Amino acid sequence: MRAPENAYHHGDLRAALIAAADEELSENGLNGFTLRGCARRAGVSHAAPAHHFKDITALLAEVAANGFERLAEITERFGSNAPLGTIEQLAETARGYLTFASEYPHHFRLIFNGERYDRTNPRLQAAGAAAFRVPVEAIGSYRGSADPMSDPDLIPQVVGLWSIVHGFSDLMLLGQLTSRPGVTRRTLIDEMMPKMIRQFFENGVRKQKPASRPRSVARPRRN
C-alpha cells in the first residue's frame, strides 16, 4: 500500500491534495480557495478530501505549514549570506522575510491569519516555531546571547525586529507603501528596509563601529 508513486486511484492522494491546495492558494488567493476546487485539481470527487482532512481548516493547516517552512528556508538562506552576528545579517534576514511576502503573498496572508486553519496541527506548530527561531537566533548572534527570549533586555529587540519586518511586509502587500510614484517593491526591500533596521539597531545597543559604511548591506552570491 505504501507506494506514494505513480498510482492515483490508490496512491498518495493526501500529498496530492496538499499540493493541489498549495496551487489553489497561489492562483486563487485565500478568498477564492475552495475545497471542491482542490479536489477537482487533484482529479477526484468533491468528497474525497474528507477522508484525509477532517475539514477545510485541516487542509489549510498543511498549506500553512508549508508556508512557514518556506519562510524559514528563505530567511535562513538570506541571513546566511552575511557575516554572523552583524547588523548586515539582520538586514539580510529582513530582506528574506520581505521576499517571501512578495513572492508568496497569499501564503503570507494565510499563515498570519490564524482563523482559517487548524492551529493544533503538529507539523504547523513545528514549522511556525522553526520560522520564528530564525530572527530570534539572528538577534542572539548579534547580541551574543544563546537564548535571547529568556533575556528581558533582548526580548524587545526580537519583538522589535519582527514587528518592523512583519508590519512592513503587510503594508507593502496592501499597496500602501508603493502608492507614491517611483517607489517599487525592490527599492522598499533593498533600500528602505535596511535603513530602518539600521536605525533601530545601530544606536542605543552597540556603540562600537558606528560608521561601518551602512550603504552596502551585503548583496551576496545566490539570493
Next chain:
Amino acid sequence: MRAPENAYHHGDLRAALIAAADEELSENGLNGFTLRGCARRAGVSHAAPAHHFKDITALLAEVAANGFERLAEITERFGSNAPLGTIEQLAETARGYLTFASEYPHHFRLIFNGERYDRTNPRLQAAGAAAFRVPVEAIGSYRGSADPMSDPDLIPQVVGLWSIVHGFSDLMLLGQLTSRPGVTRRTLIDEMMPKMIRQFFENGVRKQKPASRPRSVARPRRN
C-alpha cells in the same frame, strides 16, 4: 422620502444595514460574516441589501470605512494626550493604534485585508487617508516638518513608525506575543511598545534629552 427616522419599511435601511454589518463583524468575525445574516439582523429579507449595495464587498467597504474612522479617532485622541512634537506623543499614538487593534480586532483584520472590500469606495478612501495622516502628522511635529511625506529623510521615519506599530498589532492579535507566561496585552501595549518606539526614534535622530526618564510615558486623563 428623506426621513432617516423611526420608519423601517420605508426609512433608512441603508444605514441600518451598515450598523447591522458592523455588529455582524464584531460578533461573528470576518469568517462568519454573512450578507444574509446582516439582512436578518436588520429584519429584512435576504435580498433587500442588493438594492443598497451592489455586492458584499460594497457593504464591507462601508464597515471598513467606519473602522478607519474609529482608528483615526482613537490614535488622534491618544496622541493629543501628550505634548505636541515629543516622543511621548509618538508613543501615545502607537498606544492608540494598539488599543484599536485590541478592542476591534475584527475591524482591524478587515481594514488591512483589502481583498474583502471594494477599495474604490470614496468614503473608505477618505477615511483611510485620514487615519494614515495621524502618524504622519505626529512625525511631522516630532521632526518639525509640515509635510513629512515629501521629505526623503522623513519617509523612512513615518514608514518605520507605522511598520513597528502595525506589525506589533498583527502579531499581538495572532497571539504570538502573549504566549509567554506573565505577558498580558496591557504590558505589551503600555510597556513594550513605548520601549520600542524610544529605541527607534530616540537615537540617531535627535541627540538631545537622551535621558528624559522614559519610564513614564504620559498616562493622561481620559483613556
Next chain:
DNA sequence: CCGATATTTTGACGCTGTCAAGATAGTCTT
C-alpha cells in the same frame, strides 16, 4: 481466490451570494 479493509464516489442537506420578477408603499402631477 475470497473475504476484509481501506479508499473513493454518489447523492443529499442546508447554507451562501446573486439575480429576476412580482408586490407594496410613498411621492408627484394634474
Next chain:
DNA sequence: AAGACTATCTTGACAGCGTCAAAATATCGG
C-alpha cells in the same frame, strides 16, 4: 383627490459551497 410613477422590499430561483451518510470500488491478507 386620484391615478401614474418610482423607489423599495419580498419571493423565488439558481449555482456553488462545506459536510455528512451510504453505496461502490479497489487493494491486501489469508
